[in-house]
Amino acid sequence: MMLSKKIRIGLNSLGDTSAPLFGQLTLWILIGVCIYISTEAHLGYQDYEKGTTVSLLGYVLPETFFDLPYTLVFFKGLFWVSIIVWGLLPFLGITGIWTMKVLTAVVPLMSVLSYTILVSIFWENLPWFRHKFVVPNWVLLYYAMWYFFCRHEISESIVNRNFWSNSDLYPRWVYLGSVFSIALLYNFGGVSKMLAAGLGWGEGLSLQLWVSMMGDPDFFLTDFILSDRVNAHFFQRGVTILQSLSLLAMIPNLRPVIGLGLIAFQSSVELTFGIPFRGNIILLAVFFLPWFGTIQALIAYIKKKAETH
Amino acid sequence: MFFGPKFKVQENEFKEGWLQTVRGRKQFQCLLVVVFLQISIPLVVQELYPFSAATMFAYSLDQVASYNVVAPNGKRLSRSSFGLQINNPHDPPVMTQGRYGYGRMSPSTIQQIGSNAPYGNIASRQDVFRQVQSRLLTMPHLPYVTVTQSVLGPLDNHHVGIMRRQTWKIMNPKTIQP
Helix, strand or coil, rough: CCCHHHHHHHHHHHHCCCCHHHHHHHHHHHHHHHHHHHHHCCCCCCCCEECCCCEEEHHHCHHHHHHCCCHHHHHHHHHHHHHHHHHHHHCCHHCCCHHHHHHHHHHHHHHHHHHHHHHHHHHHHCCCCCCCHHHHHHHHHHHHHHHHHHHHHHHHHCCCCCCCCCCCCEEHHHHHHHHHHHHHCCCCEEEEHHHHHHHHHCCHHHHHHHHHHHCCCHHHHHHHHHHHHHHHHHHHHHHHHHHHHHHHHHHHEEEEEEEEHHHHHHHHHHHHHHCCCHHHHHHHHHHHHCCCHHHHHHHHHHHHHHCCC | CCCCCEECCCCCCCCCCCCHHHHHHHHHHHHHHHHHHHHHHHHHHHHEEEEEEECCCCCCCCCEEEEEEEECCCCCCCCHHCCCCCCCCCCCCCCCEEEEECCECCCCCCCCCCCCCCCCCCCCCCHHEEEEEEEHHCCCCCEEEEEEEEEEEEECCCCCCEEEEEEEEEHHHHCCCC
16 A cells, blocks of 8 residues: 555544543543642742743733732632533533533633643742643643534534434544643653753663652662662663653554553652652553453443343 | 544545545644644743643752751751752753743752753852851851761762761851951
């Protein structure tokens, strides 16, 4: 087959669709993750002197906007209300088709916009970065785009009560866009290390120093890493390779392997250094591990067994 | 075995693929823009929320100093009161496009030297004296403090530990001035 035809078939497959069960389940999990991490946004460091601009909105909106104490509270409230309404949309069919069309178009966009503004306000008032807010933001954007572009089909299906069985509702690009967004951040993590320190980043000494300064003495990896630089070298080099190859998760057969590696990496970071990335761990499990296919295969197997008996 | 949801091929009534439809093209163009921004902006600016190059732990260390400050009565004092703390040992501020640092400025510290090796430079005796004495000027109740600088680094090819430790008695300039 000619390469151009292969590419065309590949690109066309982005528009393939499925029933929205996976999309809606993952959306609810994403909503839970976003609400959970948004509770951590605060203005506790506002008495520190203003530093630099660290958000795109920081260049668009005046600096005083980020200093106002009630903007964070307002956008947190707006985000929570809009995202909860978004999660409930499949059950709001009684509102009628026009209301539903407006809700499916506006509410998801309002959710992602209010989340972005809320976290931008938080970052503009922090004396460090909080990277765990980034991935949920991008996955949320892909899901908002899903609802926006498919608003007519989604609204009609909800109102006609065939939302869950309509196999034309969840496009492949939403799923792959989410996988891509998660993998890309980890890939950048590997690239950043290479750019800042070259191949020498993974030689083990700096990991031993970080663990020595911040490591939890009760966690077994702390002792293991400090006991010999060879162990630290193995972990540090392994992390760089794993992160730099994260985009290979776009290949379905490699996705679970990379997902498990990244989950192990994030869990180790939390248990060793006490830096939690639980939202990312949940999203890695949801989008990289084959739980949905396994459950569906199990249900099909049980149904088949029941029919034969 | 399939991993995520099972997708079925989308074709319209004319057997056209997704990209041949106006709606498909619109969605694809939008996707292209989003993906382009996701890839390109972090490469240029590194950290500009919601764009991020995930710079945590990006800067490696060869050695690092930690400090203990003790009052004349033997009580241990906060090192940040003397600007001797490490603000973010794993997440140093990045320098891109004329921007350096975070949304809010971290408390100043002797440890924050340069952007390429933010915490790897070990302050000299003179630097530590200058730093601590400048802070002691605002603490007239302390005639002096005892500062211990411990340099953490490689002991051999396998282990890290305290490479050297120096202790200085630093007088408060307020109490020694005539």
